[in-house]
Amino acid sequence: MRRSTAAAVGTLTGAALIVGVRLSVSAPAVPTAAPPAVDLAGSGQDAKPDPTKKPSSKKPAKNDADDDADDAGASSDNEGSSGEAGGSGLKDGVYKGAAVRNPYGTIQVSIKVQGGKITAADATYPTAGESATINPPAVTALKQETLKAQSAEVNAVSGATFTSESYVKSLQAAIDDANA
Amino acid sequence: MGTVVSIDLADELPPAVLETMIGDTCQWLHEVDRRFSTYRDDSEVSRFRRRELTLEECSPDMRHVLEACADLWRETDGYFDAYAAGPLDPSGYVKGWSVEIASARLAEAGSVRHCVNAGGDIRVRGLAASGKPWRVGIRHPWEADKLSWVLSVTDCAVATSGTYERGDHVVNPRSGKPARGLRSVTVVGPDLAIADAYATAALAMGEPGIGWLAKLVPDGYESAAVTEDGRAFSTAGLPAAV
Numbered sequence: 001m002r003r004s005t006a007a008a009v010g011t012l013t014g015a016a017l018i019v020g021v022r023l024s025v026s027a028p029a030v031p032t033a034a035p036p037a038v039d040l041a042g043s044g045q046d047a048k049p050d051p052t053k054k055p056s057s058k059k060p061a062k063n064d065a066d067d068d069a070d071d072a073g074a075s076s077d078n079e080g081s082s083g084e085a086g087g088s089g090l091k092d093g094v095y096k097g098a099a100v101r102n103p104y105g106t107i108q109v110s111i112k113v114q115g116g117k118i119t120a121a122d123a124t125y126p127t128a129g130e131s132a133t134i135n136p137p138a139v140t141a142l143k144q145e146t147l148k149a150q151s152a153e154v155n156a157v158s159g160a161t162f163t164s165e166s167y168v169k170s171l172q173a174a175i176d177d178a179n180a
Numbered sequence: 181m182g183t184v185v186s187i188d189l190a191d192e193l194p195p196a197v198l199e200t201m202i203g204d205t206c207q208w209l210h211e212v213d214r215r216f217s218t219y220r221d222d223s224e225v226s227r228f229r230r231r232e233l234t235l236e237e238c239s240p241d242m243r244h245v246l247e248a249c250a251d252l253w254r255e256t257d258g259y260f261d262a263y264a265a266g267p268l269d270p271s272g273y274v275k276g277w278s279v280e281i282a283s284a285r286l287a288e289a290g291s292v293r294h295c296v297n298a299g300g301d302i303r304v305r306g307l308a309a310s311g312k313p314w315r316v317g318i319r320h321p322w323e324a325d326k327l328s329w330v331l332s333v334t335d336c337a338v339a340t341s342g343t344y345e346r347g348d349h350v351v352n353p354r355s356g357k358p359a360r361g362l363r364s365v366t367v368v369g370p371d372l373a374i375a376d377a378y379a380t381a382a383l384a385m386g387e388p389g390i391g392w393l394a395k396l397v398p399d400g401y402e403s404a405a406v407t408e409d410g411r412a413f414s415t416a417g418l419p420a421a422v
Contacts, residue, residue: 141394141397141415141416142390142391142393142394142403142405142413142414142415143413143414143415143416144411144412144413145412145413145414146412147320147328147406147410147411147412148320148327148328148329148412149320149323149326149327149328150326150327150328150330151325151326151327152315152317152327152330152421153315154315154316154317154327154330155188155295155304155308155314155315155316156186156188156295156297156302156304156314156315156316156317157297157300157316157317157318157319157327158297158300158301158302158316158317158318158319158338158339158340158366159300159318159319159340159342159345159364160300160319160340160341160342160343160344160345160364161183161275161299161300161301161341161345162183162184162299162300162345163182163183163299163345164182164183164184166345167183167184167299169324170324171317171319171324171325171327172184172186172297172300173184175186176186179188
């Protein structure tokens with residue numbers, strides 16, 4: 001089995017626009033397994049309507065969903081609490097969250113509680129206007145998953161265009177070295 | 181400023197033949213650079229920009245590129261725009277197109293098993309040296325040495341666009357403002373130039389691009405995307421390795 005590898009440096013124009021190179025950026029707050037329907041609905045912001053706050057929504061303590069939904073920075077705090085923190089125990093029934101407006105339309109999340117556990121979650125999506133053509137396919141055809149950070153053995157790496165400079169430090173360069 | 185092209189030939193052919201193939205491929209890619217670079221005053225693109233050439237005087241390749249850019253502009257609702265930065269810059273199409281041609285020429289010359297990676301945009305054919313499909317990793321959008329997906333592919337293209345290398349320099353051509361919402365978009369499908377244009381367009385759309393990507397599935401283009409806040413999405417048919 002013969003193989004041969006070569007790299008031609010300085011070809012192509014694709015990278016012409018690149019100005020800066022960022023190699024290390026702090027890791028994002030990676031959401032854990034949040035219920036997809038809920039997160040998708042949240043789109044730009046993080047889908048706050050935690051099951052936990054729904055039953056207590058009579059108390060307007062956290063009711064300003066519109067406001068804090070805007071600061072995505074708070075995401076990691078909320079993440080952990082989804083699911084269990086309902087401490088007081090959830091009462092059976094169907095709960096609807098406040099309708100939240102985001103740049104793509106208005107979304108309302110509802111959950112069903114049976115035997116103290118959430119048994120179903122659903123969200124309504126815009127049915128008219130530009131958003132209507134955008135949201136539903138995202139829900140049906142692209143599934144949300146946990147962002148992985150793995151180190152598997154591969155033949156090649158696909159990524160945003162690397163310049164000759166950033167190539168040197170790239171995973172692809174290491175692969176080429178190994179094959180040379 | 182250029183990029184780097186890695187060529188991996190897995191064919192069981194004499195080394196001399198393989199070396200000739202690599203030489204020919206490099207020659208073609210350099211030719212593309214001479215003819216289409218916006219950084220060379222004497223390239224065909226630069227001359228067309230300065231109106232020293234009319235459309236009729238352009239080479240068939242150049243006319244193909246211009247037509248393809250116009251088609252993609254329509255197909256992406258204007259989000260893939262060779263004029264996004266002002267003057268004509270077809271680089272976003274030319275790169276993938278030139279690799280498609282390179283791969284087709286390799287096949288004509290007898291290489292039926294190869295992987296050409298042009299700065300992160302990949303065209304594979306046949307099987308890898310392992311005798312199995314090519315394993316293509318998609319770079320993690322925050323950790324340069326990690327992968328967020330591993331694909332198992334043969335006879336197809338994998339293109340990724342991301343904001344992590346260009347920073348805010350990916351512009352939404354319809355608003356003129358930096359593209360926001362998506363950190364990285366990968367499109368897998370039959371043609372590298374088109375896959376690349378789709379990935380760039382989706383990135384420019386921001387988060388609504390996720391919904392737009394879903395519409396490409398019937399045409400044979402699967403995709404994966406990561407939002408700026410770290411949520412990952414993929415189409416059901418993405419050829420993920422097991």
